[in-house]
Amino acid sequence: MPNDKAVFSKNDILTQLDACAKDFNFPVLDNGYIYPVTSRLSVFGDLERWVIVVEVVGYHYRFSGHGGVENCLYIYGNSLGFEPGINNDNVLLVTADSDEGAVFVGDQWGTLNPDVHSMLIRDQKISIPKDPAFYAARNVELKNPPSIRVYEFMRASLPEYKTEFLAVEDEIYDCFRQNLPKIMQLDEWYHPDIAGEERPSENETFQMIAAVLESGDSSLYKPTKSANNHWSNWPYGGSL
Structure with missing residues (x-):
């Protein structure tokens, strides 16, 4: 060519x-x-x-x-x-609730349910870390700790799940x-x-x-x- x-x-x-x-x-x-x-x-x-x-x-x-x-x-x-x-x-949507229950609490910010510790990405069940230290170690500042928003989780999980997103x-x-x-x-x-x-x-x-x-x-x-x-x-x- x-x-x-x-x-x-x-x-x-x-x-x-x-x-x-x-x-x-x-x-x-x-x-x-x-x-x-x-x-x-x-x-x-x-x-x-x-x-x-x-x-x-x-x-x-x-x-x-x-x-x-x-x-x-x-x-x-x-x-x-x-x-x-x-x-x-x-537009691709690749996440869903796991068998634990609803991932989100229902607000517009995408706040994650503190009682649910997993979600699905492309049907793969993955854990959602809730320790603020996990996010700090990956240079993700939580907007309203100890609450975690989904985009904060996504950013912090890029080393493991970027390909899936x-x-x-x-x-x-x-x-x-x-x-x-x-x-x-x-x-x-x-x-x-x-x-x-x-x-x-x-x-x-x-x-x-x-x-x-x-x-x-x-x-x-x-x-x-x-x-x-x-x-x-x-x-x-x-x-x-």
Whole structure:
């Protein structure tokens, strides 16, 4: 592919991303309604088609309980069967109550039931640590100790369960329904400040990704800026 020319250009890609960002249909990592937890970026393409998928895992407190524990897949491309960006079909919900009972107490903050010590992630029963020292050791500050909110648990449990919160490869392909080779996948990158009116076309990461897709040469991705997509870099997420 590096020796052939794609039918689309870097500018085509960045123009679509900018248009979506202008409509706030692009990942805003400090969304005031969502406590960010983790994210991932996947890039697919060939000489005729390109797809970029950005997963944003977090707790959306305007939804209740497990309905707020979501992985939103933002999908962009030049041959999609739907409008680029986010839609209801591309939101994954992977948690549920265990046999112990209701995980949540029923408030909008996603406070966990102090009497229930487990939950399901992808049907796997996992324990919920209740000791504040566990969270402190993982640099997660509890907002209202000793109460624990679900996004605090999610952040603290990333070393063990990040993979479970994110999509499996088949789920990603099911969203855009095209047999395209995966060119690259990033767990860390420098993300644009969409709320601060920065456009993807002004952002080093997406400029380089567009160049990779246009050329088919993944070696063109050579970031110079430090990754900022970690939840700790977006303190206004969930602040409304």
